[in-house]
Amino acid sequence: MFAYxxxxxxxxxxxxxxxxSAIEKRSSPAPYSTFTYNPVYYPLxxxxxxxxxxxxxIQVQDGNLLLTWExxxxxxxxxxxxxxxxxxxxxxxxxxxxxxxVADTQNGWGMRFQPDMYILKNGIGKxxxxxxxxxxxxxxxxxxxxxxxxxxxxxxxxxxxxxxxHVAYGAGPETVTTGHKAIWEPFFLxxxxxxxxxxxxxxxxxxSQKLSLTSTTDLLTWSAxxxxxxxxxxxxxxxxxxxxxxxxxxxxxxxYEYCNPPSGSGCPAHYRLASNPTEFLNAADxxxxxxxxxxxxxxxxxxxxxxxxxxxxxxxxxxxxxDTDLFVSRDNASTWTMVNVNQxxxxxxxxxxxxxxxxxxxxxATAGFYGCSGSCYNYVANGVTAxxxxx
Numbered sequence: 448m449f450a451y452x453x454x455x456x457x458x459x460x461x462x463x464x465x466x467x468s469a470i471e472k473r474s475s476p477a478p479y480s481t482f483t484y485n486p487v488y489y490p491l492x493x494x495x496x497x498x499x500x501x502x503x504x505i506q507v508q509d510g511n512l513l514l515t516w517e518x519x520x521x522x523x524x525x526x527x528x529x530x531x532x533x534x535x536x537x538x539x540x541x542x543x544x545x546x547x548x549v550a551d552t553q554n555g556w557g558m559r560f561q562p563d564m565y566i567l568k569n570g571i572g573k574x575x576x577x578x579x580x581x582x583x584x585x586x587x588x589x590x591x592x593x594x595x596x597x598x599x600x601x602x603x604x605x606x607x608x609x610x611x612x613h614v615a616y617g618a619g620p621e622t623v624t625t626g627h628k629a630i631w632e633p634f635f636l637x638x639x640x641x642x643x644x645x646x647x648x649x650x651x652x653x654x655s656q657k658l659s660l661t662s663t664t665d666l667l668t669w670s671a672x673x674x675x676x677x678x679x680x681x682x683x684x685x686x687x688x689x690x691x692x693x694x695x696x697x698x699x700x701x702x703y704e705y706c707n708p709p710s711g712s713g714c715p716a717h718y719r720l721a722s723n724p725t726e727f728l729n730a731a732d733x734x735x736x737x738x739x740x741x742x743x744x745x746x747x748x749x750x751x752x753x754x755x756x757x758x759x760x761x762x763x764x765x766x767x768x769x770d771t772d773l774f775v776s777r778d779n780a781s782t783w784t785m786v787n788v789n790q791x792x793x794x795x796x797x798x799x800x801x802x803x804x805x806x807x808x809x810x811x812a813t814a815g816f817y818g819c820s821g822s823c824y825n826y827v828a829n830g831v832t833a834x835x836x837x838x
Contacts, residue, residue, distance in 0.1 A: 477541060480539070480831070483790050483830045483832075485541070487826075488543070489826045496820060497820050499815060514543060516531070516532070516814040517531075523588050528588075549581055558597070563634055567580065571637075572666050581599050583596070614663075615648075632686060645688040646688070651677075657675075658703060659672040687795060689747065698722050701718060704716060704717070704746055720733075733780070737784055739785075747767050771791065773788055794817050813829070
């Protein structure tokens, strides 16, 4: 997760910090338009750690967008804990206003790392289709206690939130040190009547980190975790799982970063394909390399875009932290090319295909990089890109 911080800091300075003064002078985008480099939220410069990071967006049933991220309050104490702020846009992401927040109501720790949002496509247990979910890491600000991935639900499109369950638990500390029983980076997927949460898992002494999953049929109780990606080398650290479905070939694609690879350095982007999204463990392991020979860095986030008028044909679109360009495969992840979308990169930059007042477009959200602190300044920004560039 926090590996390769030197590269991330260089990228953060070049991608966000140097552009701050110029961005502040930009006029607000027109509603329901395409735009780039749009600042959404500036944290206090006195805020701890890297102030903000790891943005996520979703479109709810009324067509509005919600946006959240990791947010570290200045003067944090027992009465001022981390929450996941929720902003809302009613104009296609052009402008945003405070809407709600997700507070830790169970542990007394705060909601600290890696929020992920999801809308149920099917009813699960007592929760009907359309229920909005958010999961994230709850742990003390000292990182020295235990850690939960906790699940909260909303029945009113994000205006209010209720605790549902502890998805997974680690004894901590919540650091990347091998042997520390930390858990990170939840990602949702529905499959076969169950809700699956994929996450990065340091609890197994045989692995510095591996990818695991757990599932539920009621959002209240969760299965024992099983391995998704687990390399034989103890030092290997696969992380940041994201799943996309490729209907052209009837397979799921798992994209993830592989930190501490056996050769080279950094956290190159990898992916695997499987017909069953619970069976990636023995699937072929691919390093993402473009036709020009470029292998991007980590925190990949992928979506599948269906061409208008087609039932199956489309492209995989993938973002990484190392490049402002997006990576595109038009042949079911066999080959990859780069597309310039003129947008900020960031740690786990988020991609969302959404209905922008009748037009399908791609929303990108970022909140900078892990490790960016001091004179390096993270803030939350977004952009909207037309999809014809991926055709």
